[in-house]
Amino acid sequence: MAADADLPTLHAELLAVQAVVIAFARRLARQDAALGRAVCAAFEDAESLMTGVAVRLGADAPPASTLGALRVIAEMRDAAIRDESVCAPG
Numbered sequence: 001m002a003a004d005a006d007l008p009t010l011h012a013e014l015l016a017v018q019a020v021v022i023a024f025a026r027r028l029a030r031q032d033a034a035l036g037r038a039v040c041a042a043f044e045d046a047e048s049l050m051t052g053v054a055v056r057l058g059a060d061a062p063p064a065s066t067l068g069a070l071r072v073i074a075e076m077r078d079a080a081i082r083d084e085s086v087c088a089p090g
Contacts, residue, residue, distance in 0.1 A: 018076060025080035036086030043077040 025043075029036040050073060054066035081087065 018072075022076055022079045025076075026082070029081060029083075029086045033086070033090045036081075037088075037090060040077075040081060040087035043073060043080070046073045 025039045029039045050069045054061055
């Protein structure tokens, strides 16, 4: 039961880290055009990494973990990059 008590704490910590990453990415994207493209590329890299993990794990991967991670990456990207024009090649 002690592990169950830690779940709300872990969830809160994960949400806090996501909020910081999103806020940092937003600031970088607004700061400079090159930084904006780098933020976009970082989210694309994260998606590629998770897709590769899912392919390597194949049927052994719990679908909720890899698909869930890809969903979270997409949601964080949407929250961080409000203006898609920052992703355009410069």
